[in-house]
Amino acid sequence: MSESTIDATRAQARVALVTCDLFPSLWDDDFPLRDELRSRGVAVDAVSWDDPSADWDAYGLSILRSPWDYVPRRDAFLAWARSVPRLLNPADVLVWNTDKRYLSDLAAAGVPITPTTYVAPGETWTPPFEGEWVVKPTISAGSQDTGRYTLPGHRSKAAAHVTRLTEAGRTAMVQPYLKAVDTAGETALLFFPDATGRLTFSHAARKGPMLTGPDEGKIDPGSEQIDARDPSPAELTTAEQVLSAIPGGVDGLLYARVDLIPGPDGAPMLLELELTEPSLFFRTAPLSAARLADAIISRL
Incomplete structure (x- = not known):
């Protein structure tokens, strides 16, 4: 067997579970998957997506699991995803799915979605006079920069949240808070x-x-x-x-x-x-x- 064939065989039995520096050994929700793969003879490494020393060619598959620090660096994350061979889910899916404006595509296809208003940088938003509303950025993970506002009491806070996002160059999305979440x-x-x-x-x-109230951080x-x-x-x-x-x-x-x-x-x-x-x-x-x-x- 040639050396290249041996290397290829080794790579096919090696998997990267992609994480970030916040969870260098994986988020514990993924331990069962790691253990199941290892029990089947597959070598499994937890690798941060932005690790400059990572050799992505060495893996038969690289599987996205907890790269949750990508949000402020989405462009870099997508460029990395395009460069990784055998990435799952694939990069073209990530381009679409990491911006929650994908909801409008699904709504146009007839999917029943939570009613959503988008506020892009340079646009203004006038809060409704009543009701409960959720404000968040279209690019986020783990409910970061997300808040729940009861109007009219939180009207100024909700408006300030949208403004804070748009002034940072981010698109905000506003949705009604559905009471069924609490029940x-x-x-x-x-x-x-x-x-x-x-x-x-x-x-x-x-x-x-x-969500229990206005955005108070991560x-x-x-x-x-x-x-x-x-x-x-x-x-x-x-x-x-x-x-x-x-x-x-x-x-x-x-x-x-x-x-x-x-x-x-x-x-x-x-x-x-x-x-x-x-x-x-x-x-x-x-x-x-x-x-x-x-x-x-x-x-x-």
């Missing part, structure tokens, strides 16, 4: 490839409320209450509708997370479609990490 919570539906490679429902989790990623949940038929149907509306289709995806919440009439509405670096809530479904590990090995 039913969000339903996160996870999809992994099956044995045929088709993206298929794996498991679901209930996400409890996180929210800890572990502060959210996560529990196992069986999705309703309506939620499964809506999630499939979301996936079918993804530009370019889902064939190249290793995972997808669809976050839904009951709207005012009780029907599921999309909050976010997570294709870049979502927590996958392996601990809520004991076999889920094994399913994704099998899908990864099939792609090696």
